[in-house]
Amino acid sequence: MTDGLARHVLVIGAQCRAMGSLTRLEQAARELHGVLTDPALGGCRARAGEYPSLLSNKEFKPADVRKAVEAAVQQAKADSAVLVVALLGHGFTPPQQTELYFMVSDSTTESVSSAVNVRQLLTEAADEAGVDGVIALVDTCHASGAAPDAGQIAGGIRAGRTRLSVLTAAAADEPARDMRLTFALVEVLAEGLAGAGSEVFVDRTLTRELRERVSGQAVGRMEYDNDPFALESLWLARNSRYRGERAADEVVGPLGRRELQQAVEMWRVQRHLPERLTRTALTELHEFVCNGQAEDETSADWRIRVGDVAGALVECAQTGELLSSVFATALTSDLLRAAGRLAGFPPEAEGSVLLRDLLEYAALCAQPVDGARWQGLARFVAAVEYQIDFEVKDPQTREWARQHGVITEYNDALAEFSQSRRRQEVRLVVSLASAWTDWPEEVDAWLLYGQSALPARERFICESADRIGVGRAIKAALDWARSRLPVPELLMHVDVAAPAHLLAQWQPEEEKVGRYLLGAHHVVVARWSGRLDPSEDNAEINDAARKTFDAMASCRRVSVEWVDPAVLGDQAGLEQALMAGQYAAAVGLDHHPQDLHEILGLFLPYTPIILWPRADARPANGEVQTVVQQNWHQLPNAFADAYRDRWKGTHAGCSVCLGDIRAVWHDEAWLNFCRPFENRIVVAPEEEL
Structure with missing residues (x-):
């Protein structure tokens, strides 16, 4: 993957009077555009102007759709870029045919001229010399009718030397409902895709995941690749889970890295964290903040914040080792999730490495402003122990609480959980x-x-x-x-x-x-x-x-x-x-x-x-x-x-x-x-x- 190459996007959400209003269309178009233009995910450039990269909630004529796509194609051609096109709304296939027609404001199923031939639209976009490939996302009824056949592409100006991937929401004889494909795709791209490598493609791995999330519709895809001189692979988005999978054994999770990076950048000019944060690196940073001197210090106030975050992350790693040792036979993913909910943590606290990420949330986000230093961690440790439901609380966790000065908070949490359970019974x-x-x-x-x-x-x-x-x-x-x-x-x-x-x-x-x-x-x-x-x-x-x-x-x-x-x-x-x-x-x-x-x-x-x-x-x-x-x-x-x-x-x-x-x-x-x-x-x- 080459980060410097341009990528362009066009998301069109079109309502049709004859087919009834799609209540979630505008939200779907907005969220999809957001994830595709996110620099860390889709990496596409947002555009303004007469034909911006997001078109929804307006009166469209067939010519408006064709002109918007043509403008996006020309922009991609000028930059030798990949173009991602998303068509969201209503669609139909004429009797005895499988070609999909994208419906706009005044379209009817009785007139193909009132709608847009999607197969032709995509074939022409992929056949434009200079475009580095086209990815199409079609969330309409009968969506698989959008996929051009290889013969149409091979017979074009580029003699088939192009690339096209099409992701479709439903089979050619099947309805699509409630923008399910779009919302599922947004979730997958935001969460990341297990086993997909560093990028997400319109391939078997993606469609398998989408089919598990989208019920009642046959999610499908079409892939065509006959360009041996492409500048880069035809990826849809960067895989946000890839780094988490690769670094599952790292001491610091995404939340801890983000908090520490922000503090370091505010403390010292143009300083960045190393790619891999080991226990040794954290300890050295914490000791330097406490004892060293920095000539390029921007704000002395942020020195304290860096020390607090680094110290909290070291403590999270040590507490994680303690829990893994004491409760080695009892810790499961379901138990840790239940402990997080018992402690009052939101689902966002559950990262790819549960124990590490929940501990970081406890130390960095669940810490009362006027509470004891390790009160958030004490509450989570108590929640884990309470979920395991030992008749006699383990002396090692109680000793941990005593050494950290939070024995009262630890006991209070256990008493609160016990009272809450009793009252719910x-x-x-x-x-x-x-x-x-x-x-x-x-x-x-x-x-x-x-x-x-x-x-x-x-x-x-x-x-x-x-x-x-x-x-x-x-x-x-x-x-x-x-x-x-x-x-x-x-x-x-x-x-x-x-x-x-x-x-x-x-x-x-x-x-x-x-x-x-x-x-x-x-x-x-x-x-x-x-x-x-x-x-x-x-x-x-x-x-x-x-x-x-x-x-x-x-x-x-x-x-x-x-x-x-x-x-x-x-x-x-x-x-x-x-x-x-x-x-x-x-x-x-x-x-x-x-x-x-x-x-x-x-x-x-x-x-x-x-x-x-x-x-x-x-x-x-x-x-x-x-x-x-x-x-x-x-x-x-x-x-x-x-x-x-x-x-x-x-x-x-x-x-x-x-x-x-x-x-x-x-x-x-x-x-x-x-x-x-x-x-x-x-x-x-x-x-x-």
Whole structure:
């Protein structure tokens, strides 16, 4: 790879009136353009002017697309550069043909002249003398119809001496939905691609990864290479994971290197860190900062910061060795991720080398400003030990905490984790399962406390079959639950299970129970009562949900599949996709449908988590997704504080915040509670004769 060679890009996101608006199109085009023009990833040059490198959210005619591509081709020709072209939107293939036509504002499927022939467009771009190769990304329906055949290219002006790679979102007879290919590609390029080397190509490795992330569509590719004099390989992006794989055994991770590099550059003029940071190099830097003198010192204040960061990184390496030694038989990737979440770290703290990167986050990002020097590390060490759940805490970690002056913080963290677990084990479940059409006449309640296999159960009659009657019955259930709890146990968690028609219209945490709203002093989680109905094939759907949570636990990215009105409008196709297991993870609605109760009834048996905005929320494109992504690692419990803030008007000026989002959440704790309702039959094996 030669860093000095120019690369150009053109991303076009086009809406079509006849086909309906694509709600995530502009976001997809913007994020793809961002990753392709990132100097560390796509390395393409952003352009302004009449035909900029990003064109979206405007009225396009076929001529506009062709002129924009021609301008990009001429720029690539002038620089002998690779050109990356992305076409996002709607597409169609005429009857009895496989050629893809890219649709613009006034395009219709009855007129090929109203759209753009993508196969011809790409063939002409690759055939332009001076262009060092073309990479095309096509995220439309019937996208594989965009790939030119070798005969067309060989018959051109360059007699085939050119290069072209085409990545397509769907087969020629298949729809593409919700810009799935684009968002998956952005994720892959941002995260890096395992086993791909220093660059990512449109090849088998990339398509295999995309096919794992994009369900319900046949992601495909076409590669043509007949230019023996190309200036460099036809790479799509630099592989951000390559350096991490190559340097997995380095003492310092990406976060530590970034923090240390910034501090060193602010401290001394034009000083950079070595490519490889060993323990010896860190120790020498730390000693020099503490004892040496630098003639080219820019700011003495930054000397302290360099010493702090270098010392923290040395301590992270030593603490990592201690944990690896003490818990050698217990440390796993899942345990470390769980410890990070218990300590309150976001998913971004989980790097390619889990223990190293989580320790760096603890020391550099989770350190309170006014706390003890190693308080962040002490909290993570306690979280690791608590996850392992030793009956007797290991004396070596306790001695580590004592030597570092954080024994109190270490013990506080262990006590906090223990109290949090104990309080989460105390739960009141209130079921409105008998409400078949409207409000129920009675509610069932279970109190989960301690390790009891059989929770206490009681039934409460509603004074009236309406919301007021249900609220009073819940109040009675709360009083009953408190009367059974020993002092000083507190009831903080309440699960409310209801049918889809009530979940669509009712916010149980806003129900007045006594002097307060239910959610004022309780963490209320909405559940679907269908999982308590033995006739719902619950063993099957709950086992599917358990598999989903197992897969989500080891995934760093937010596992929400967002659904727009176009998907909901095709109910037959949606039902088929659900039966095929397509929406196996969490599902998010990017809008509030009019027929929400029917949508919930359709999704709830298949997906363990579903989210949607309130009816009075007015989110702009992508805002709901952004809010969920930012708060994902704290859900569902974070909804409780968000709803309380909403009542107080704390976020009155926000267009959308977490308090504007509703959710039905079936986590592993709920699935365990549902097991007695699964109607499983256990048969002893027959004795062999």
